[in-house]
Amino acid sequence: xxxxxxxxxxxFVLALSIVVSGALLAGLLLPWVGGPALVAQQSxxxxxxxxxxxxxxxxxxxxxxxxxxxxxxxxFYQENRAPVAGEQIAEVMKQAMVAVEDARFYxxxxxxxxxxxxxxxxxxxxxxxxxxxxxxxxxxxKQTLLQTADTPEERLAATEQTLGRKLREARLALSLESAxxxxxxxxxxxxxxxxxxxxxxxxxxxxxxFGVDAAALTLPQAALLAGLxxxxxxxxxxxxxxxxxxxxxxxxxxxxxQGYITPEEREAAIAxxxxxxxxxxxxxxxxxxxxxxxVCDFVQKYLVQTLHLTQEQLDHGGYVIxxxxxxxxxxxxxxxxxxxxxxxxxxxxxxxAVEPGTGHLLALSVNRIFxxxxxxxxxxxxxLNVAPSRGAGSTYKVxxxxxxxxRGYSTxxxxxxxxxxxxxxxxxxxRPYPVxxxxxxxxxxxxxxxxxxxxxxxxxxxxxALGSVEEPVRMAERMGLYRFGPAGLSEQVIDEQRGSxxxxxxxxxxxxLAGAYSTLAAGGTQCDVTPVTAVLDQxxxxxxxxxxxxxxxxxxxxxxxxxxxxANTLNQMLRKDVEPGNPGQTAPAAYVRGHQIAGKTGTAQGxxxxxxxxxxxxxxxxxxxxxxxxxxxVGGFGGGKGATVWHDAMAPILQARGSxxxxxxxxxxxxxxxxxxxxCTTVSQCRSLLSAAGFQTTTVRVDSDKKDGELAGTSPxxxxxxxxxxxxxxxxxxxxxxxxPTPTPTPTVPRPPATADPPVNPPVSSGTPQQPDGGPRPPGxxxxxxx
Numbered sequence: 001x002x003x004x005x006x007x008x009x010x011x012f013v014l015a016l017s018i019v020v021s022g023a024l025l026a027g028l029l030l031p032w033v034g035g036p037a038l039v040a041q042q043s044x045x046x047x048x049x050x051x052x053x054x055x056x057x058x059x060x061x062x063x064x065x066x067x068x069x070x071x072x073x074x075x076f077y078q079e080n081r082a083p084v085a086g087e088q089i090a091e092v093m094k095q096a097m098v099a100v101e102d103a104r105f106y107x108x109x110x111x112x113x114x115x116x117x118x119x120x121x122x123x124x125x126x127x128x129x130x131x132x133x134x135x136x137x138x139x140x141x142k143q144t145l146l147q148t149a150d151t152p153e154e155r156l157a158a159t160e161q162t163l164g165r166k167l168r169e170a171r172l173a174l175s176l177e178s179a180x181x182x183x184x185x186x187x188x189x190x191x192x193x194x195x196x197x198x199x200x201x202x203x204x205x206x207x208x209x210f211g212v213d214a215a216a217l218t219l220p221q222a223a224l225l226a227g228l229x230x231x232x233x234x235x236x237x238x239x240x241x242x243x244x245x246x247x248x249x250x251x252x253x254x255x256x257x258q259g260y261i262t263p264e265e266r267e268a269a270i271a272x273x274x275x276x277x278x279x280x281x282x283x284x285x286x287x288x289x290x291x292x293x294x295v296c297d298f299v300q301k302y303l304v305q306t307l308h309l310t311q312e313q314l315d316h317g318g319y320v321i322x323x324x325x326x327x328x329x330x331x332x333x334x335x336x337x338x339x340x341x342x343x344x345x346x347x348x349x350x351x352x353a354v355e356p357g358t359g360h361l362l363a364l365s366v367n368r369i370f371x372x373x374x375x376x377x378x379x380x381x382x383x384l385n386v387a388p389s390r391g392a393g394s395t396y397k398v399x400x401x402x403x404x405x406x407r408g409y410s411t412x413x414x415x416x417x418x419x420x421x422x423x424x425x426x427x428x429x430x431r432p433y434p435v436x437x438x439x440x441x442x443x444x445x446x447x448x449x450x451x452x453x454x455x456x457x458x459x460x461x462x463x464x465a466l467g468s469v470e471e472p473v474r475m476a477e478r479m480g481l482y483r484f485g486p487a488g489l490s491e492q493v494i495d496e497q498r499g500s501x502x503x504x505x506x507x508x509x510x511x512x513l514a515g516a517y518s519t520l521a522a523g524g525t526q527c528d529v530t531p532v533t534a535v536l537d538q539x540x541x542x543x544x545x546x547x548x549x550x551x552x553x554x555x556x557x558x559x560x561x562x563x564x565x566x567a568n569t570l571n572q573m574l575r576k577d578v579e580p581g582n583p584g585q586t587a588p589a590a591y592v593r594g595h596q597i598a599g600k601t602g603t604a605q606g607x608x609x610x611x612x613x614x615x616x617x618x619x620x621x622x623x624x625x626x627x628x629x630x631x632x633x634v635g636g637f638g639g640g641k642g643a644t645v646w647h648d649a650m651a652p653i654l655q656a657r658g659s660x661x662x663x664x665x666x667x668x669x670x671x672x673x674x675x676x677x678x679x680c681t682t683v684s685q686c687r688s689l690l691s692a693a694g695f696q697t698t699t700v701r702v703d704s705d706k707k708d709g710e711l712a713g714t715s716p717x718x719x720x721x722x723x724x725x726x727x728x729x730x731x732x733x734x735x736x737x738x739x740x741p742t743p744t745p746t747p748t749v750p751r752p753p754a755t756a757d758p759p760v761n762p763p764v765s766s767g768t769p770q771q772p773d774g775g776p777r778p779p780g781x782x783x784x785x786x787x
Contacts, residue, residue: 056148058083058192059200060318060538062282065289065296067325068360068533073296074283076314079147082203082282086187089202090217094186095260096226100251102136103258105186110137110177111170137173140189145172147192147200190214195225196232198281209237211279219265220272223251237274245274286370292330293370294383295361299323299531307535307551318538323531324360329353329619329653333365336648340641341367343378346627347634349641351649352385352511353621356518358555359527362619364511365649382628388485388507390609390626393602393638394454395513396472396504398520398570399479401451403471404462405566408723409447410672411573411665415465416444421457424700424715424729425464426499433499435460438603438637452577453584454601459502467696467727469501470494478561479516480526484509504602508611510624517613518620519561520570520598523663526561565666572665574598578614578643590614590643592651595659599646601638610634612642614650617660621646677728679718683711686730690714694724701734708735 062077086094098105104112112135134142145158157165176185195205202225206214210221217225227247228235237244249270256266283289286296299321303309313319333351341349351365364385371379404413419441423433441455450458463469473490476482482490486507493501511529519526535543535552542550576582578590578597586601590612599614609626623642625634634641678693680686690697704712712731716722 056144057538058144058188059147059316061201063314063317063319063321065299065321065323067291067323067327069327071291071327072283073291073323073325074286074289076300076311077282077284078315079200080198080204080208080281081191081200081318083191083201084203084214086183087215089187089190089214090222092219092260093190093202093214093217093222093225096219096222096251096255097190097229098136098186099254099258099260100226101139101229103254105136106182108135110135110173134169135173136189137176137185138169140185140192141169141172141176143189143192193229194232195228196236197238197278204282207279208281209276209278211277219252219261220248220269220275223255223269224248224274227251237276241274241276248274287372289370291327292325292364294364294366294385295323295325295330295531297370297383298361298364298386299325302531303535307532308545309535309551317543319543320534320536320540321532322534322536324355324358324362324533325531326353326362328656329649330363330365332652333363333621333649336645337365337367339648340645341625343367343369346629346632347625348380348384348628349623349625349645350385350510351621351623351645352514353619353649354511354514354518354527354529356521356615356617356620357525357527357557359515359518359530359557360533360555361511361529361531363621363649380628384510384628386484386509386511388509388512389628390507390624391505391602391604392508392513392609392611392613392622392624393504393604394456394459394502395508395517395600395602395611395613395622395638396476397451397454397459397502398517398574398600399476399481400459400462400466400472400502401447401573402479402520402562402566402570403466403475404447405569405669405672406475406563407466407471407725408673409462409465410674410721411448411569411670412446413462413672413674413721414444414446415450415458415461417455417457417461418443419457421460423460423464423499425467425727426460426469426497428499433460435499435503448573448576449584451573451600452582452586454577454586456503460499463499463502465722465726467698468494469497469499472501475562476516478526478558479519480528480561481508481512481516483515483528484512503605504611505605508624510611510622513611513613513624514620514622517600517615517622520567520574521615521617521620521662522567524562524564524567525557525559527555527557530555563669565669568663569665569669571598571662574600575662577601586637586639587612587614587643589639590646590650592647592654595654596661598662599643601642603637606631607633607635607637610636610638610640610642612638612646614643614646616650616654617662618657619650619653619659621650623649672723674721674723677714677716677718677720677722680714681711683730683732686711686714690728690730695722695726695728697728697730699730699732702731703736704731704733705737705739706733706735707738708733 059081061081061083062075064075065073067073104114142158146155149155149158191201194200197208199205199208203214205225206212206217209225224237224244227250235244235247252266252269255261256263286293286300289296303314303321304311333353337349337351341347345367349367351363353362354360355362366384368380368384369378370381372381373379420434420436426433435456437456441453445455445458463472466472473494477490489506493506515529532552537543542552545551575596575598577585577587578599580588580591587599590599591597595616597614597616599612602611608631609624611622611624613622615621623645625641627634675693678689680689683699687697702712706712710733712733715729715731722728
């Protein structure tokens with residue numbers, strides 16, 4: 001817009017002010033004799049009663065997101081605002097603004113008839129706009145209406161060049177003057193006007209132009225900022241330093257004329273350079289987060305998707321978002337993942353931590369930069385800590401162990417398995433499902449040893465003993481594993497009876513995995529992951545929904561999601577995977593001396609991912625290493641990179657803060673609810689006796705040296721231990737190894753001497769088949785899979 005056009009527009013506004021002034025003068029013949037009180041009284045009567053709610057509250061400041069310790073993470077805003085109290089604004093700034101915008105501010109009562117007439121005469125004499133006609137209070141009304149407008153119609157009403165708007169502004173100005181003191185009105189004005197550089201208000205402006213707070217502004221700096229308000233773009237010191245200097249000096253001259261500064265102070269300030277030294281704008285959005293950008297991303301989605309706030313509200317609401325982020329743990333996790341894998345590695349290393357018993361999200365670390373530049377392979381906008389991607393391997397054995405303990409299996413429940421082992425229950429594409437161990441294991445293991453040594457064959461056999469995968473999957477659900485997806489996976493695993501569940505091949509959320517294990521650390525209490533403890537409005541009160549209820553609820557926890565005895569017992573079992581003194585353990589690299597740490601490793605098929613989940617009573621954290629784009633052998637096992645990242649992230653925290661101790665194992669769970677398997681001699685008898693003993697039964701045909709259809713035994717065998725409701729398999733011979741026995745020759749009985757009498761009572765047979773040497777025949781032998 002040309003200078004001439006701007007002058008015409010401003011003169012038109014002043015002409016409208018004359019109309020308003022004329023209406024006032026009709027009732028104010030002696031305005032300067034009667035004084036401000038008389039002006040206010042008669043002006044109000046002429047313009048009508050002010051509205052009961054004269055004007056909306058000024059726009060709030062930026063929404064800020066804080067860590068648990070109060071550290072600023074980032075802000076959300078479109079217009080950079082930071083309202084400050086009057087005592088936080090330099091006095092010279094207030095003087096400069098009054099001098100240049102409303103010299104009679106402290107004398108009028110919202111409308112300045114004398115000032116308006118003087119401005120019109122001065123501008124007409126000059127042929128252009130030299131002085132404004134609106135008071136600071138009228139300008140405050142206009143800016144507030146404009147900047148709080150919610151619709152295009154409201155914005156138009158705040159700026160239209162009509163007599164109606166000027167009358168409305170006049171009425172609202174009088175109302176404000178009657179409600180607030182001059183210092184409050186001036187502070188509001190300083191906090192709302194636009195200075196350029198996206199700075200709305202004097203505090204952002206002081207930072208944007210000089211890198212200082214509003215309280216520290218000097219005379220030359222204050223004069224420059226006050227001069228920008230009339231036309232921020234025309235007098236921008238970044239683009240037109242000469243024009244900005246001229247405008248600043250005009251303000252200084254006004255200040256001298258009105259007695260705010262001496263001529264010497266004016267001359268010194270005019271001689272001073274502009275001294276532009278901008279500070280960076282406040283951090284904006286999660287890309288610019290100072291710490292935990294992926295936690296910030298999680299929080300932002302939580303606010304919108306769970307608490308149902310809009311991004312518009314976040315940008316303009318001036319909220320304070322108090323998060324659960326632990327900055328020390330976050331930075332320690334960041335260092336740990338980068339010590340293991342660099343930013344540009346194709347493999348991602350994630351560290352995800354939550355607080356047991358509350359579900360508070362503590363940290364999300366990954367060797368990536370949060371960002372959206374597709375050409376920078378170091379940047380990633382997908383939250384890899386949350387999104388299910390690769391399998392977590394044998395970390396899923398914990399869910400099978402928990403289901404077994406809950407069923408009544410003891411911690412010493414012993415099985416003997418072959419390697420490879422073929423499942424008796426589960427199939428793979430309709431064919432037998434075989435599984436092998438990764439390494440050499442003893443054939444006979446108890447539950448505790450099999451868990452910390454991570455035997456694949458034992459745990460598929462344990463799934464066989466449970467009879468269905470449903471109990472382990474439901475256990476994982478109750479512990480919170482599927483909180484972040486994949487949707488419908490648990491039902492699919494159950495419906496398809498996937499025996500591979502215990503080996504963790506399915507896409508797993510690293511955060512979901514940490515949350516599930518935190519249920520164990522909390523003694524069976526499952527808590528949904530929660531990243532926010534409070535959202536406060538611009539007044540510092542809890543933000544409420546349309547029903548008057550705070551949008552942030554208490555922690556979402558379910559006590560006894562799994563039995564406390566099961567959780568406490570598993571904690572003690574899993575300590576053996578990490579703490580010294582347990583041969584064959586898989587995660588000694590995670591151990592931090594002097595602390596009780598429980599955990600479990602995992603490695604997916606083909607080493608496309610490795611995982612470790614470790615926890616203390618205070619912190620549960622998972623580590624996963626995988627390529628999120630394609631399948632890639634990431635190298636090693638969960639006890640390597642996974643345990644190492646966990647140790648490096650947690651060691652500084654544990655050493656600085658200490659940690660607690662886990663409750664002891666539950667003796668009832670340790671001992672289990674087991675009873676002996678009864679013996680039987682026929683298939684029908686086995687069904688009857690096993691059912692009476694409280695067991696379920698199924699039949700399987702097996703290779704045996706018995707006749708086809710004969711009983712070959714049971715699994716577990718006669719005298720073995722099983723829990724009530726356990727599936728006991730009745731083994732029926734298929735006759736494959738049966739050999740028809742060779743008839744035993746009839747021995748020749750020597751005829752007694754003719755003189756001897758035959759025996760009166762011949763010996764009675766014992767019924768035991770005899771070998772030629774007179775010893776008993778050894779019993780038949782048959783394979784017993786799953787023992």
